[in-house]
Amino acid sequence: MEIDASTKKIKHLYVFFGSLFFLFGISIANVIRGKVELFFYLSLFFVFLLNRPKLPIGHTLFLFSSIILLINPIFRDVDTQSIIYYLGPVLQGILIASGLFYVFKLRDVESLNLILIYYIFFQAFAALFLFFNLDLRNEFLLYLYQDDASMGGAFLNAFLFRGYGFSRHFLYGFPLALSFFIGFLIFSNNVKAISKFICFFICLLLCALNARTGILLLLVTFVFYTISNRNGFKIFIFSSVTILLISVILLFSNFDNPELAKYLKWISDFFTIFTDVENNETVKDLKSMLQFPNDIYGILFGAGVTLSAGSSDYSDIGMIRAIFKGGVLFLVLIFILYFSAFKYISRLIFMSGINSRLEDKKNSSVLFLSFCLCFALAMIKGEAYSISDYSRAIFTLSYLSFLILNDSHKVRY
DSSP: OHHHHHHHHHHHHHHHHHHHHHHIIIIIHHHHOHHHHHHHHHHHHHHHHHHOOOOOHHHHHHHHHHHHHHHOTTTSOOOHHHHHHHHHHHHHHHHHHHIIIIISOOOSHHHHHHHHHHHHHHHHHHHHHHHTOHHHHHHHHHHHHTTOGGGHHHHHHHHHHSOOSSOSOTTTHHHHHHHHHHHHHHHOTTSOHHHHHHHHHHHHHHHHHHOHHHHHHHHHHHHHHHHHSTTHHHHHHHHHHHHHHHHHHHHHSOOOOHHHHHHHHHHHHHTHHHHOGGGOHHHHHHHHTOOOOSSHHHHHHOOOOOOOTTSTTOOOOHHHHHHHHHHHHHHHHHHHHHHHHHHHHHHHHHHSSSOOOHHHHHHHHHHHHHHHHHHHHHHHHSOTTSSSHHHHHHHHHHHHHHHHHHHTTOOOO
């Protein structure tokens, strides 16, 4: 018994320090940047070389096919920045996963669940701290984005209005990463119902403070979960009543704080996408950004153009931006690459430490579809495949899933 107890303590220590490492890799390193981030990834690169793990064939094939398409030097100039932004999260995720697997010995779903829960709670405490120290928060945000001259005043004001937590991607990648982690946690059989409920509502609040797209993906994930769960109807009723009560309290409360009132209006405006889609400002903005290359070659293979902020042809839509960079073929390869990543994550949750029952296989398919639909929705609002907490998290969990499944002799090559 003493050996088991000591082994448990060592495992808990690995998980705790692994969670700090995960937090640093997904969010903090990109906040600090510079030599610290470079040293972090160089160290992990040596860990990767020392252990020489295998790579998923699908990842490798589609990744390099996409890069060749982006380079396309015969017909246009090489867009180096696009290659870096596309390749970056894949390499970063592989290196972070290697650190978790080989250094922190994270080799089961239970430990991975704990790491995700720790991440959510840390970000919640960080958001709470910044919420009650607004001057410090504003200084932090101005420090973060002082060198991003391309952002412009509107983007900076958006960050100052939102921006709660510890990340560089408050308006997009950070809330998407939170919704992605919730998808992993609520479908896992190893997480208690109360933990799922608490984490879901923490992430709902964090998304409400940062980007409404995260709320949409949380709702999509929740719908898929209730469909797959045998107690789905009860969960749906309980959660709906809870959200309704909170909404009623907020709507009919007399708040003196103008910032809070501004937030509530901003969130309520988002839900007009379900009730008054024609007059929804987000939908109007997206419609104005629908554009395509002028010729067939550009549509198929791209124009090698990045639709920069501030330009007359700017578009926020990730799919449109991908088409301008590498055409429809590049867009298809992006979806195949990310869907193959989701495949490993979905398999891990229902195959590691649990017998492969028919129900688990069904739930694995439901989770896979949930991840895919969320990614497709994210691609409407931005470049979900570009460097951010979201894309980095996807490939960290995907490659870690691949390593764990491979270690359990459950992956074919």
